[in-house]
Amino acid sequence: MAEQVHYIPVGFDFERLIHPISKGEMGANRVVLVTHDGDPDNDDTEEAARLAGNMANQLERSFDLLDVEVESIGLEVDELYKYERLYPMAYDQLLDELEEGNEVYVNISSMPRTTAFAYATAADSIIAEYQQEVEGIRERLHTYYVPPKRYLVLDMIQRLREAKGLLEDMGEDLRVHPEYIKIRELLDKIDENGVTEGVRDLNEGMHIEFPSSPGSNVEDFEGDVLHFLGAEGTFSSTSELAEQMAAYLNEEYNESFRSRVQYNVSNLEEKGYVDREKHGNRLETKLSKVGEMWVETHHR
Structure with missing residues (x-):
């Protein structure tokens, strides 16, 4: 029996990944959560994986309450930046679903971008390649994005500024307090660099290329x-x-x-x-x- 299946790369979001289904805008018999594990030698990636894992666990529990079947695909941190690995994986998964007769949705609202882009590009490539062979493929394979109502990181920055001002108002001595110094330095970095810092070393350079889908079939x-x-x-x-x-x-x-x-x-x-x-x-x-x-x- 044909199913409605959603592939959902999971980053640091919850509502944007579940509301289209839980609010009845889209149907779903099954969801596939694409998650990632942390690097035990890197505190930053470990914290990112903890948050993403928390979101994945909440999604699993919530979809279960909605009587939607849940599957999970776990990726290592290094795999998140290997587009040549992610794209074929996504392509094969989506094509297998279509060959089973299912209707497939790809939610690209969340992080990491390389994973979301790999699934989006794979979906586009499949439609371009099979539109003459598979009747109605454009109605069976969908890529969608859900915009946020607000970004909580802006609230976090505002609260940090308020905390910094409060500590400054409490007295001169508190300006050398370790927590005050950490807050001040963090706000200085945000003002100078934005909400990210530095560039990850990928060994093969500092950028990841997303090749365009070719427009012609292969004889x-x-x-x-x-x-x-x-x-x-x-x-x-x-x-x-x-x-x-x-x-x-x-x-x-x-x-x-x-x-x-x-x-x-x-x-x-x-x-x-x-x-x-x-x-x-x-x-x-x-x-x-x-x-x-x-x-x-x-x-x-």
Whole structure:
């Protein structure tokens, strides 16, 4: 029997994740909560995981009272920033639900952003790829956002300013009190940097790229090329790629086969699945980020 299923990445929110369902605006037979665990060596991520875990527990209890089935998917902290890992996971989960005949909703209201964006992009990619094959797919796969009425962090900042002023009014000696100093330094940081501080070291740089969904479908032989590149890696030239593909496919390596590979690689580069870089008179060929994600989501 078809179900209405909501995929909900859980951050530091509760009401935005449950009210569309609990208030009757949306139906739900089942919800899948995507949560994350803390890093025991990092107090900040541990506190973030504690808060997110508290929200997840409240959601589980509340959905249970609403007679909505709850599943949970736990992610390690490092996985939250690996978009190439998150996107294929989300793609496979959403596609499996659709193949079961379910109607699927993705709530992208909460943190972490990488997880929410991965699910949103996966949903968009599935619709673009399968809209000609799956009738009514746009009516069966939905991505939605619920805006907050107010941000409590602004109330927290205001209360800190009031506490700082109160301590200053209580006497000169209190201005050297450790708690006063902590409040003052925290407010100074907020005034200077906003509500976040620093940039996380991701080893591969300080930013995470969200590749755009390609606008063109992959033809049969193009798929062979992508899977071969995914299995074998980078090739120093198109000729080398064609020669090794011919051996793998048990086909004769000749000018016709090399031209076929060249033609399909050029098409794949134009579609965004392949990157080619010139080295002398050769074109080094490898999968782009989009190509890597395509291979991860189109298993054989």
